[in-house]
Amino acid sequence: MEISMYNVGVIGLGLIAYGIDKDPNRKIIWSHIKAYKSIENIRISSVCDVNKSLVDSIQKECDIPNGYTDYKEMLKANKFDIVSICTPIQTHFDIIKECIKNGVKVIFCEKTISYSLEESKEIVELCDKHNVIIAVNYIFRWDNLIQEIKGLLDSNAIGKIYSLVGYGATALHTSTSHLIDLLLYFSGSEIEYVVGDIQKDFVRNVHGISDVGGTGMIKFKSNSIGFIKGTSSSPMKYMFEIDILGENGRIRLYNNGSSYDLYKFSSSENSSGSKYEYLDLVYSKHNTTPNERMIDAILSLIEGIETGKQPVSNIKTAIESIEVIESIKLSSMNGNIIKFQ
Numbered sequence: 001m002e003i004s005m006y007n008v009g010v011i012g013l014g015l016i017a018y019g020i021d022k023d024p025n026r027k028i029i030w031s032h033i034k035a036y037k038s039i040e041n042i043r044i045s046s047v048c049d050v051n052k053s054l055v056d057s058i059q060k061e062c063d064i065p066n067g068y069t070d071y072k073e074m075l076k077a078n079k080f081d082i083v084s085i086c087t088p089i090q091t092h093f094d095i096i097k098e099c100i101k102n103g104v105k106v107i108f109c110e111k112t113i114s115y116s117l118e119e120s121k122e123i124v125e126l127c128d129k130h131n132v133i134i135a136v137n138y139i140f141r142w143d144n145l146i147q148e149i150k151g152l153l154d155s156n157a158i159g160k161i162y163s164l165v166g167y168g169a170t171a172l173h174t175s176t177s178h179l180i181d182l183l184l185y186f187s188g189s190e191i192e193y194v195v196g197d198i199q200k201d202f203v204r205n206v207h208g209i210s211d212v213g214g215t216g217m218i219k220f221k222s223n224s225i226g227f228i229k230g231t232s233s234s235p236m237k238y239m240f241e242i243d244i245l246g247e248n249g250r251i252r253l254y255n256n257g258s259s260y261d262l263y264k265f266s267s268s269e270n271s272s273g274s275k276y277e278y279l280d281l282v283y284s285k286h287n288t289t290p291n292e293r294m295i296d297a298i299l300s301l302i303e304g305i306e307t308g309k310q311p312v313s314n315i316k317t318a319i320e321s322i323e324v325i326e327s328i329k330l331s332s333m334n335g336n337i338i339k340f341q
Contacts, residue, residue: 003041006302009080010036011071011095012087013049013058016110016137028290030139032084032108033062035294042082042298048074071095075102082301085109088207089173093119100130106301107134111181112173113318115209117326120319127315133304135297135311136318138181140257142293142300145285146182149244149251149260153186157262158246161187161224167241169232170213171204172325176230180321181313182242189222191320191340196328199231216328228328250279258287 010017010032018033020026029035036042046066049055055067068074075083075098083104085095093114099107113136114120127134140146153161164186168179184191196216204211218226232238242253249264266280300311310316327338 004306006042006081006305007079008036008042008044008082008084009046009048009074009078010044010084010086011048011074012085012091012110013047013051013054014086017047017084017086018058018062029292029294032086032294033058035292035298036084037062038292038295039298039302041302046074046078046080072098075099075104080104081305082106082108082298088209089113089115090207090209093123096123096134097126100126100132105132106305107132108137108298108301109134110137111318112136112177112322112325113315114322115173117319117322120315120322124315124319133301133308133310134315134318135301135304136313136315137297138178138313138318138321139293139297140178140182141185141313142291142296143257143287144291145253145258145260145287146185148285149253150186152251152262153188153244158244158249158251158264160247161222161244162247163225163227163243163245165227165243166229167239167243168228168230169235169238169240170199170202170230171206171211171235172198172214172230172328173211174204174206175235175238176213176228177321177325179230179240179242180228180324181318183218183226183228184317184320184324186242186244187218187220187222187224187226189220189224191324192219192221193337193339194218194324194327194331195337196228196331198329198332202231202233204235212329214325214328214332216324216331218324228324249282255286258290260285 018031020030048068048071059067166179168176199213213231216228240256244251252261262282263279265277270278
């Protein structure tokens with residue numbers, strides 16, 4: 001049986017596009033280009049960046065035939081099955097619209113989709129109108145350990161969820177959005193309201209845009225509560241932990257998302273007293289053999305081309321994180337609760 005080949009273009013050649021995989025501490029593939037190059041039936045035919053020397057360098061290093069400094073020119077000159085957008089957040093909206101205009105049916109975009117909730121909603125409308133699939137790189141959704149935790153929650157391993165607490169670093173769009181996305185994913189519930197406060201002692205500058213940190217509380221319609229800490233005095237003071245408490249147990253994700261503990265209430269003898277149950281550690285799981293998440297994400301894009309199936313992180317799940325971020329900022333500004341429909 002003949003294997004279908006898929007033509008790919010990459011717009012933006014910063015770290016996440018390619019250079020991040022040169023970090024020796026990263027043991028699996030993180031970049032778009034290296035992940036695409038690892039899949040037999042994908043061909044990267046074109047790359048684009050405003051930096052011509054960077055285009056030339058990556059073309060040569062990765063054996064990519066076409067290089068551009070104008071993404072509109074690239075999109076007009078080629079027919080792509082998939083386009084990766086690895087540019088700063090404030091450019092995503094215009095590039096996505098241009099991709100859709102030129103017939104691209106699958107887009108793999110870095111998070112967040114936009115700084116603007118209104119722009120994000122317009123993208124959703126355009127995708128629905130033109131039957132376009134957008135995957136957003138909330139990479140933890142493709143992580144095998146995260147999928148294992150999601151399976152535990154969905155199978156009622158700790159019972160009804162009472163609270164989800166996420167600890168992360170600044171800033172809301174650039175870093176904390178990963179944390180917010182997982183809290184939403186794990187909760188399995190729509191949001192009732194959000195209240196929050198933005199960080200004022202440090203503001204991260206990202207490609208000329210101020211991206212604030214913040215803390216927030218999410219009340220879910222399931223009656224569970226989410227808490228978010230997305231503040232730090234530097235983005236380099238990084239942490240990524242989630243603590244989920246249920247009626248029958250607890251799941252704690254730590255080591256920057258690479259380990260988790262499962263606890264369950266036990267009536268075994270304990271210092272609290274003979275009539276009390278306590279949280280007993282059932283087991284710890286350390287992800288010593290992590291899956292190639294970026295490759296799995298791209299394979300899900302190919303599945304989308306062939307079947308129309310949406311990836312686990314898509315435009316409609318990604319817009320929820322932006323709604324939470326905007327609600328935290330609005331709540332901080334006005335001093336009130338932001339109710340959802």
